[in-house]
Amino acid sequence: MKNTKRVDCDILIVGGGMAGCGAAYEARYWGRKLKIVLVEKAHIERSGAVAMGLSAINCYMGMRWNENTPEDFVRYVRGDLMGLVREDLVFDIARHVDSTVHLFEEWGLPIIYDQKTGHYKREGRWQILIHGESYKPIVAEAAQKSVSEVYNRVMVTHLLLDAKKRNRIAGAVGFGVRDGDFYVFRAKAVIVAAGGATHIFRPRSVGEGAGRTWYAPWNNGSAYALLIEAGAEMTQMENRLVVTRFKDGYGPVGAWFLALKAVARNAYGEEYEKKYVEEQRALYGNYVDAKPFPTCLRNDAMLREIKAGRHPIYMHTEEVLDTKEKEELGWEDFLDMTMSQSIVWASQNIDPKKRPSELMMSEPYIMGSHATCSGAWASGPQDIAPKDYFWGYNRMTTIEGLFGAGDTIGGSAHKFSSGSFTEGRLAAKAAVKYVLDHPEMPEIDEAQVYELKNKVFQPLENYEVGRNQIVSGTVSPSFIYPNQGVIRLEKIMDEYAGGWGSLYTTNEHLLNRGLELLLMLKEDLHRLAAQNFHQLQRAWELHHRVLTAEAVIRHTMFRKETRWPGYYYRADYPKLDDQNWHVFVNSRYENGEWRIFTRPVYHIVPW
Numbered sequence: 001m002k003n004t005k006r007v008d009c010d011i012l013i014v015g016g017g018m019a020g021c022g023a024a025y026e027a028r029y030w031g032r033k034l035k036i037v038l039v040e041k042a043h044i045e046r047s048g049a050v051a052m053g054l055s056a057i058n059c060y061m062g063m064r065w066n067e068n069t070p071e072d073f074v075r076y077v078r079g080d081l082m083g084l085v086r087e088d089l090v091f092d093i094a095r096h097v098d099s100t101v102h103l104f105e106e107w108g109l110p111i112i113y114d115q116k117t118g119h120y121k122r123e124g125r126w127q128i129l130i131h132g133e134s135y136k137p138i139v140a141e142a143a144q145k146s147v148s149e150v151y152n153r154v155m156v157t158h159l160l161l162d163a164k165k166r167n168r169i170a171g172a173v174g175f176g177v178r179d180g181d182f183y184v185f186r187a188k189a190v191i192v193a194a195g196g197a198t199h200i201f202r203p204r205s206v207g208e209g210a211g212r213t214w215y216a217p218w219n220n221g222s223a224y225a226l227l228i229e230a231g232a233e234m235t236q237m238e239n240r241l242v243v244t245r246f247k248d249g250y251g252p253v254g255a256w257f258l259a260l261k262a263v264a265r266n267a268y269g270e271e272y273e274k275k276y277v278e279e280q281r282a283l284y285g286n287y288v289d290a291k292p293f294p295t296c297l298r299n300d301a302m303l304r305e306i307k308a309g310r311h312p313i314y315m316h317t318e319e320v321l322d323t324k325e326k327e328e329l330g331w332e333d334f335l336d337m338t339m340s341q342s343i344v345w346a347s348q349n350i351d352p353k354k355r356p357s358e359l360m361m362s363e364p365y366i367m368g369s370h371a372t373c374s375g376a377w378a379s380g381p382q383d384i385a386p387k388d389y390f391w392g393y394n395r396m397t398t399i400e401g402l403f404g405a406g407d408t409i410g411g412s413a414h415k416f417s418s419g420s421f422t423e424g425r426l427a428a429k430a431a432v433k434y435v436l437d438h439p440e441m442p443e444i445d446e447a448q449v450y451e452l453k454n455k456v457f458q459p460l461e462n463y464e465v466g467r468n469q470i471v472s473g474t475v476s477p478s479f480i481y482p483n484q485g486v487i488r489l490e491k492i493m494d495e496y497a498g499g500w501g502s503l504y505t506t507n508e509h510l511l512n513r514g515l516e517l518l519l520m521l522k523e524d525l526h527r528l529a530a531q532n533f534h535q536l537q538r539a540w541e542l543h544h545r546v547l548t549a550e551a552v553i554r555h556t557m558f559r560k561e562t563r564w565p566g567y568y569y570r571a572d573y574p575k576l577d578d579q580n581w582h583v584f585v586n587s588r589y590e591n592g593e594w595r596i597f598t599r600p601v602y603h604i605v606p607w
């Protein structure tokens with residue numbers, strides 16, 4: 001048996017990415033005397049989606065220069081998400097996000113200024129440009145200084161509920177990914193900030209490019225699976241994100257479209273983005289009039305071109321890199337946040353000043369912070385949340401004392417890095433209040449901890465026992481490796497739940513069959529084998545991915561319309577249906593059973 005280490009604290013933060021760092025900083029501000037512990041499966045200094053750096057901060061209002069108001073931001077996010085967002089949560093981020101960005105600047109993040117206006121240089125209406133290669137270490141330093149202890153390289157596998165009080169959080173368990181120690185964290189409040197999910201759907205990069213995705217490959221859906229297993233209510237899990245990216249390297253397009261004003265055209269040199277508006281209006285209604293044109297509809301237009309065989313679609317970089325400054329901006333965009341794209345340019349002899357680059361739509365990701373809003377159903381802020389959306393503490397999930405932020409929280413898109421940090425701050429402020437209101441330490445069920453310890457290390461045991469049956473290679477009669485499991489998951493999701501391989505299209509029959517196959521995979525997960533602690537981490541990442549995928553399929557089955565064309569299509573319900581589906585689809589997983597239901601969408605900002 002491995003060593004068991006016990007850690008008691010007031011507030012436990014799971015995940016030290018953007019939201020986790022925000023939570024750490026703010027928890028210390030309000031809870032000077034509290035014991036605040038952060039647990040991170042990688043190393044906080046370079047962990048999470050921002051590990052590689054970013055070249056823009058995509059959520060900044062600029063209220064000190066009267067550039068935008070929170071109401072404007074709500075309208076933008078609502079329009080982009082085809083009408084369905086939690087406006088209270090979006091508004092709450094908008095009114096606080098600027099202060100977060102000002103903190104980043106104070107801590108040393110180089111933000112680019114517009115020499116003419118003296119304001120931050122805008123990439124687009126909501127985005128500002130940064131020199132952001134070191135964004136994450138700068139933010140992590142503030143978090144590290146704030147918390148009582150950081151446990152790096154410890155992966156949380158399960159949350160713990162109070163032994164006596166139903167529906168109250170008590171802590172979490174996990175293991176050291178380097179040393180295999182088993183950790184039992186007991187906490188009065190827990191904030192989950194464990195990032196979104198990639199490698200649920202088969203990526204376009206397979207074989208030689210395996211592992212490459214736009215969103216971070218190490219974001220494995222823990223944020224969703226931990227919560228789902230604990231019984232928290234989830235929302236919008238069907239709202240997967242598909243992004244248009246530079247082909248193969250997955251380079252983002254924002255700086256090119258918005259700052260450099262580059263144009264995308266089909267292989268025949270035609271601009272296509274608005275070509276289908278009237279067809280789109282007939283299917284999806286007046287959402288086509290939203291400004292800017294919604295992300296999913298831009299995808300939809302591109303997909304129509306691809307289906308008609310008018311691709312490759314090209315981003316015309318060569319038309320806009322006409323000054324040294326613009327050329328530098330173009331290269332830095334990728335060198336700061338997606339080095340792989342500059343490597344594609346170098347390796348394929350593409351000089352962006354001379355040749356356009358191909359664009360392609362990505363595989364779907366599950367996230368709560370980009371142009372999408374999957375995640376936990378959370379209480380909103382007291383002053384603006386409608387009464388159905390408020391139950392005592394901002395960003396508290398439906399489990400008492402369990403909070404979330406960033407990709408974890410559903411219903412509020414377009415947070416990006418700055419909004420995720422801001423939401424971490426909001427959650428932490430509320431969590432401190434919760435701890436002060438509920439100072440008693442929860443009780444842990446020791447029998448459950450014992451059971452979980454055995455379960456967590458089972459893959460090591462499976463390998464030890466089953467390895468002797470292998471004659472050669474990696475195929476065993478009694479176990480599967482995590483990598484084999486993830487490939488099986490990706491194939492199921494791609495072919496049945498609307499991945500790129502099926503042109504993002506699914507229907508009830510495909511979903512039923514996909515679910516059947518997914519449940520078989522789920523059944524096999526107790527046969528996962530790990531040769532070492534690294535593979536043990538992969539095994540638990542797969543567990544979390546599979547549960548996240550199940551939520552995606554079940555939510556997709558429930559919503560009988562096509563709400564976000566370009567993200568996915570229900571071929572059996574090809575229209576957007578506001579009469580019946582202007583609602584959130586929510587779920588709860590209790591005692592192995594799923595309950596799926598709807599919740600109302602309230603509009604609090606005038607259209």
Ligand code: SFD
Pocket residue numbers: 014015016017018019020039040041042047048049050054055056057058059154155156157193194195196214215216218219220222223252253254337338369370405406407408415416417418420421
């Ligand atoms: O242009 C466990 N993002 C961008 N945001 C911007 O503001 N500007 C941009 O330019 C952005 N672009 C972009 C972005 C991301 C990526 C990968 C690229 C380009 C290439 C989005 C933001 O990065 C994103 O919105 C936030 O980072 C979300 O924050 P958060 O905290 O929800 O997720 P995280 O930062 O990934 O952190 C999660 C942490 O949890 C850890 N973790 N720890 C313990 N136990 C477990 N079980 C755990 N599971 C996960 C992770 O290691 C991580 O540290 S552009 O393309 O849009």
Ligand code: AMP
Pocket residue numbers: 058124126127243244252253254255257258292293295371
């Ligand atoms: P991306 O690089 O695609 O992640 O986008 C970065 C930011 O720019 C996000 O806030 C996007 O919503 C926004 N964006 C990207 N492309 C466009 C576009 N063509 N029109 C409007 N906004 C865009």
